Amino acid sequence: MKNFQNKTELSNYISALKAKGSSIGFVPTMGALHKGHLSLVNKGLSENDLVVVSIFVNPTQFDNKDDLVKYPRTLDADIALLKTVSNHKIITYAPSVEDIYDDNIASESFFYDGLEHKMEGAFRQGHFDGVGTIVKRLFEIVKPDFAYFGEKDFQQLQIIRKLVELHHIPVTIVGCPIHRAKDGLAMSSRNARLTPEHREIAPFIYKTLEAAKAKFGTKSAKEVTEWVYMQFEKQSLLELEYFIIADITTLKPVKRKSTKKSYRAFIAVYAGDIRLIDNIALN
Structure with a gap:
């Protein structure tokens, strides 16, 4: 399994693959992977030659700094779990904050035709500016053909579709069903x-x-x-x-x-x- 921490090295590697005609799927995550994430990866593998999985706890989408500090970080376990799915068709990208944001850890401002003001946007100030910032940057780095998002974050899914539409980003967004534990709890x-x-x-x-x-x-x-x-x-x-x-x-x-x-x-x-x-x- 190829593991990258540097955006330039990853972009160059993916460009070489795409030049050979490979299709690239993408699953952006904040790590602490579970079966829900794996269902997205499997969907991506069924529709692409390779899947890039990013593992990055994005600081700009947390309105609660305590939640950011406590968010689980389990990179070694995440990579081991991904290897149970495929050791050759998955690429991981686990950058540092500096690799993503350079010296400016701040969100861009986005307008999503008002979708950002409902529900999560109303209760988590600036959340969807942070989401838009990181997803747009990851799309620019990975340049995927398809990107996979779970419907558990349905509002986020609709906002990312709007982001792609408004910014003319050449990627197809695929929504995937919520993956649940046997007792019904949505995987998170x-x-x-x-x-x-x-x-x-x-x-x-x-x-x-x-x-x-x-x-x-x-x-x-x-x-x-x-x-x-x-x-x-x-x-x-x-x-x-x-x-x-x-x-x-x-x-x-x-x-x-x-x-x-x-x-x-x-x-x-x-x-x-x-x-x-x-x-x-x-x-």
Whole structure:
């Protein structure tokens, strides 16, 4: 497995591969890899000659500096896990902050037609400027043909699609289904930080989403939202930050359902000091 820490060396290596006609898939990650990441890598391998996996904890997308410090960093284990998938068709890029940002660790400002102001953007100031900055820079370095993102971060997925559209970046964005543990909890690198008590109760999040989906068939978005808030008021170990039913294209909260539109329910929950997000398609 080829491992790079320097962007120039990686770009030159990929350029040589593409000159020979190789197609390049790309899976950007912040490390602490799990089966959800591997599902993206496998999807990429099924559609490309090689897949680049970046492993970089991006400082500019953290509004909570304590969360940045505590974010798990497990590079050796990550590389070992990727080798179980393929030792020859995966390239890793694990740069330093300096390699990505030089001497200017700051976000660019982005406009995503208003998508950035909803949900995560409303609760995490500057988050999507940080996401746009790192993803755009990684696209410039890797120059992939296809890039793979999980639907667990569905808002991020839509924003990256908008980023590619507005900046005319020649890459096809592929959204991949949420990978879940057997008990329904969406796979996340943050799950490793959950206490045993919080890990045991965390599947309540997805069970509530499933129930909300069932209710959405006969009840209004307002009624479903009120019901979800009541469920979390009864749950002392989990604190609901938000639950929103939104149009999947505009991400605007739905006021009146339409059979011509597709909706998704989005949720953010604190389990102690660990913030978990999830979502589910409603129709």
